[in-house]
Amino acid sequence: MKKTVITLAMLAFGVALWAQDKNPAGNASLENGFVRIGEFQRFSRNNVGASAFLFPSGDKLVTGLHSSVSADDFLGGLKAVNSLYTQDDYNLVSYGWKDATRGFHTVEVGAKVNYGLSVPKEIFHILKTGTAQSPYDLSALQSFGNLYAEIAYGYALPISETFSVGARAKLLVGMNSVGISARNFTLTTTEDQYRLDMDADIDLTNRNKKVGTDPDGYLDYTSFSGKGKLGIPTGAGLALDLGLVWKPFDGFTVSASVLDLGGILWYYGNAGKSSGSYTFDGLKVLSTEEMTQDKLVSKLKDVGEEVLGVIKPKAVDKCFKWKAVPLNANMNVSYALPFWQKLSVDASCLYTGYSFCAPYWEARGGVSLDFPGLLHLGLSAGSGAHGFVYAFNGSVEFLNFKLYAAFENGIGGVIPYESTPLKANNKSLCIGLVYLIK
Amino acid sequence: MHIRHFFIISLLTAFSACQHSEYDTSRGIDKEITVFTDQVSLPLGDIGPLTPKSLLGNGLPDMIKSFIQEDEQGYLVCQATGPLSSNYVAMISMGLPDPSSPADFSIPDNTGEIDANAGMLGALGFAVSPQIFTLQANNPLTEGVCVSGKLTILGEEDKTLATEEFSKVPMEASTSNEVFRLEKTDEDTFTKFKVENTVLHLPASILEKDPLNGFGSFSLDYQYKAYIYLSADFPMPLNFDVDLNAPLGQFKVQEARICTEVSNEIPLSLEVSSVMILVKQLDEEGKESLVPYEDVSVTPGLTVASGCSGNPVISPLEMVIKAKEGTTIPDIAGLELELKLLAPAGVADKRINLNQSVSFNNLRATVSGGITIPSL
Numbered sequence: 001m002k003k004t005v006i007t008l009a010m011l012a013f014g015v016a017l018w019a020q021d022k023n024p025a026g027n028a029s030l031e032n033g034f035v036r037i038g039e040f041q042r043f044s045r046n047n048v049g050a051s052a053f054l055f056p057s058g059d060k061l062v063t064g065l066h067s068s069v070s071a072d073d074f075l076g077g078l079k080a081v082n083s084l085y086t087q088d089d090y091n092l093v094s095y096g097w098k099d100a101t102r103g104f105h106t107v108e109v110g111a112k113v114n115y116g117l118s119v120p121k122e123i124f125h126i127l128k129t130g131t132a133q134s135p136y137d138l139s140a141l142q143s144f145g146n147l148y149a150e151i152a153y154g155y156a157l158p159i160s161e162t163f164s165v166g167a168r169a170k171l172l173v174g175m176n177s178v179g180i181s182a183r184n185f186t187l188t189t190t191e192d193q194y195r196l197d198m199d200a201d202i203d204l205t206n207r208n209k210k211v212g213t214d215p216d217g218y219l220d221y222t223s224f225s226g227k228g229k230l231g232i233p234t235g236a237g238l239a240l241d242l243g244l245v246w247k248p249f250d251g252f253t254v255s256a257s258v259l260d261l262g263g264i265l266w267y268y269g270n271a272g273k274s275s276g277s278y279t280f281d282g283l284k285v286l287s288t289e290e291m292t293q294d295k296l297v298s299k300l301k302d303v304g305e306e307v308l309g310v311i312k313p314k315a316v317d318k319c320f321k322w323k324a325v326p327l328n329a330n331m332n333v334s335y336a337l338p339f340w341q342k343l344s345v346d347a348s349c350l351y352t353g354y355s356f357c358a359p360y361w362e363a364r365g366g367v368s369l370d371f372p373g374l375l376h377l378g379l380s381a382g383s384g385a386h387g388f389v390y391a392f393n394g395s396v397e398f399l400n401f402k403l404y405a406a407f408e409n410g411i412g413g414v415i416p417y418e419s420t421p422l423k424a425n426n427k428s429l430c431i432g433l434v435y436l437i438k
Numbered sequence: 439m440h441i442r443h444f445f446i447i448s449l450l451t452a453f454s455a456c457q458h459s460e461y462d463t464s465r466g467i468d469k470e471i472t473v474f475t476d477q478v479s480l481p482l483g484d485i486g487p488l489t490p491k492s493l494l495g496n497g498l499p500d501m502i503k504s505f506i507q508e509d510e511q512g513y514l515v516c517q518a519t520g521p522l523s524s525n526y527v528a529m530i531s532m533g534l535p536d537p538s539s540p541a542d543f544s545i546p547d548n549t550g551e552i553d554a555n556a557g558m559l560g561a562l563g564f565a566v567s568p569q570i571f572t573l574q575a576n577n578p579l580t581e582g583v584c585v586s587g588k589l590t591i592l593g594e595e596d597k598t599l600a601t602e603e604f605s606k607v608p609m610e611a612s613t614s615n616e617v618f619r620l621e622k623t624d625e626d627t628f629t630k631f632k633v634e635n636t637v638l639h640l641p642a643s644i645l646e647k648d649p650l651n652g653f654g655s656f657s658l659d660y661q662y663k664a665y666i667y668l669s670a671d672f673p674m675p676l677n678f679d680v681d682l683n684a685p686l687g688q689f690k691v692q693e694a695r696i697c698t699e700v701s702n703e704i705p706l707s708l709e710v711s712s713v714m715i716l717v718k719q720l721d722e723e724g725k726e727s728l729v730p731y732e733d734v735s736v737t738p739g740l741t742v743a744s745g746c747s748g749n750p751v752i753s754p755l756e757m758v759i760k761a762k763e764g765t766t767i768p769d770i771a772g773l774e775l776e777l778k779l780l781a782p783a784g785v786a787d788k789r790i791n792l793n794q795s796v797s798f799n800n801l802r803a804t805v806s807g808g809i810t811i812p813s814l
Binding site for chain 1: 458459460461462463464465466467468469470471472473474475476477478479480481482483484485486487488492690697800801802804808810
């Protein structure tokens with residue numbers, strides 16, 4: 001029973017190096033082929049956690065905007081740009097085989113979805129303290145979501161006994177993409193005047209289903225024409241993975257890779273642009289006849305309409321835009337201890353660059369136990385862009401099957417009964433099953 | 439370390455104490471928020487131009503109209519008119535020694551009181567200036583004639599204010615003519631007049647020159663018009679109650695500052711000497727009444743400087759509504775205003791006109807200490 005519990009725990013928490021290491025050169029050392037039956041991996045990279053917005057007060061929780069929370073306590077816990085980012089990777093099937101010339105081929109089919117939201121601190125600053133520190137640059141406010149499929153062919157080749165290289169070419173098939181981003185979004189507030197300057201794009205793909213427009217040319221999301229077909233591609237692109245594995249001496253391994261070097265040319269059939277300035281210096285020329293509730297409400301509605309005239313996106317010509325996919329750079333160093341080579345000490349670093357939010361990085365050190373053909377266990381910890389991180393990884397082999405699972409997290413805990421992290425957090429979960437061809 | 443211990447410790451490290459009970463959302467989240475805790479400023483706009491006429495709705499109330507009128511340009515005036523004499527052409531012609539020759543015709547002297555109530559205004563601090571007394575004469579003939587005479591204006595206690603003679607003032611044919619005009623800016627109010635030695639210098643054969651064959655008449659009328667202004671501070675404060683329904687209590691506002699620049703053409707200085715906030719209160723019988731609320735102060739002594747037509751004077755005003763330490767502004771049911779009307783200072787034209795305007799420009803509000811919203 002105890003063995004079962006431990007085994008399940010190991011499977012639940014850990015990032016199996018074998019699975020995590022997407023280094024295309026890593027397969028060069030495999031003696032036989034494999035069929036990956038499926039793999040799911042999720043990343044949540046948030047540079048703020050729930051504790052930046054929720055505060056215990058007595059027997060209750062209050063928000064950061066509650067009067068019992070000081071401006072320093074609330075705003076001090078926020079970043080200049082507060083980002084929430086989630087990425088789900090689905091590897092539907094992979095097949096790998098070794099050819100007669102020692103090269104290792106892989107074919108993979110998968111899908112990726114990522115979505116996120118960035119909110120500048122200024123918005124909370126205005127809400128919490130007021131408008132005394134104008135102007136406010138809100139152009140970091142953006143949101144996005146992308147769904148695309150990957151069809152990849154990889155090739156790994158051992159150059160020598162100690163050095164292998166690999167590459168993977170990926171055809172990226174864009175399914176859907178939405179993005180709201182601003183080149184300029186500035187709010188200037190003085191006693192006499194509020195001024196809003198905006199220059200923002202909203203990009204929405206969907207080749208067959210067209211968002212309608214109202215008579216003034218604004219996008220009208222309540223009216224559509226055509227039938228949306230989810231399966232129709234709305235973008236195409238290429239990406240390249242490059243890697244190397246170097247074993248300069250017995251027990252020492254250096255592995256480095258650059259993954260997802262490329263992007264997708266999206267076709268945004270429903271593009272819009274919010275552009276213009278609006279200045280509000282109060283309701284003008286209020287005569288005695290106009291000082292009735294109805295007329296004041298009417299004037300306020302007019303103001304609202306004018307503001308919306310700036311904020312609401314106007315339809316623009318459909319367009320193509322190139323957007324890079326998240327770029328990963330990894331480096332792992334592992335050293336199997338000479339007195340017991342099943343035990344290794346590891347060091348790894350990771351950098352992920354995004355075109356839509358702040359980059360993520362981390363560096364970790366750890367130990368791992370490797371019983372080839374049976375199981376692999378690992379533990380690592382380190383520091384990253386969002387603070388301390390730790391990870392468990394494990395895999396177990398039974399007959400020709402290899403089941404692996406992974407868990408990586410930061411510290412700070414979660415909201416009870418929920419998975420919402422309290423602190424800035426990199427959280428990832430991975431689980432997969434491989435059939436090893438022996 | 440045994441491998442089993444290694445993993446147990448690892449798991450405990452990872453997951454024990456990860457659940458922070460103080461963040462248990464099932465206990466509920468207090469959704470009350472207080473925004474803009476330092477201060478927030480908001481431009482409110484411009485109110486106006488407001489004119490006394492627009493504020494009064496349909497012009498002067500009937501009660502006031504009996505002694506103060508609005509002239510065709512909107513000025514507040516006291517005025518009176520009255521006939522002095524009327525002589526038919528036929529009657530004049532009959533009295534002439536030789537109607538076929540030019541002749542002078544004397545009109546009997548006239549004395550009268552100016553019934554314009556201008557003197558009554560003094561008790562309220564108002565005075566009249568300028569005062570204009572005119573003589574209007576109607577010439578029924580198809581040929582011009584001339585008129586001569588002497589006018590004396592008397593004030594209180596029959597004090598002579600002016601004596602003017604006019605000689606051979608031409609009167610155009612077949613129309614009413616202003617034959618004499620006296621305009622004075624003295625402080626003394628006209629109360630009586632005397633028109634003496636009035637002589638019509640007639641042409642020959644006036645009967646033939648009367649289209650009405652003698653039924654036309656030479657008439658002489660007076661017109662008195664006096665422009666009203668505030669010469670001294672209005673003797674008593676004016677109290678106004680303004681009904682409001684401003685449920686501000688829930689927002690827990692501590693201090694609000696309202697600023698504006700008042701552009702005033704009205705030649706009156708207005709001092710808001712006191713503003714009292716009224717709140718609803720239930721007495722023992724459950725009857726609702728409005729009572730002053732002492733825990734909120736409003737800046738007193740706001741003064742709007744006087745201007746005049748075409749030359750508005752701008753007065754920056756700042757009103758601070760502040761709750762006492764530890765309290766907030768309550769639900770406001772009304773305002774009790776005490777206003778003082780002060781005599782204009784440094785103004786060339788003091789005449790009050792119902793079309794003179796007052797505008798509240800660049801009205802803006804600043805709230806300090808936060809605005810609480812009970813629940814999102």
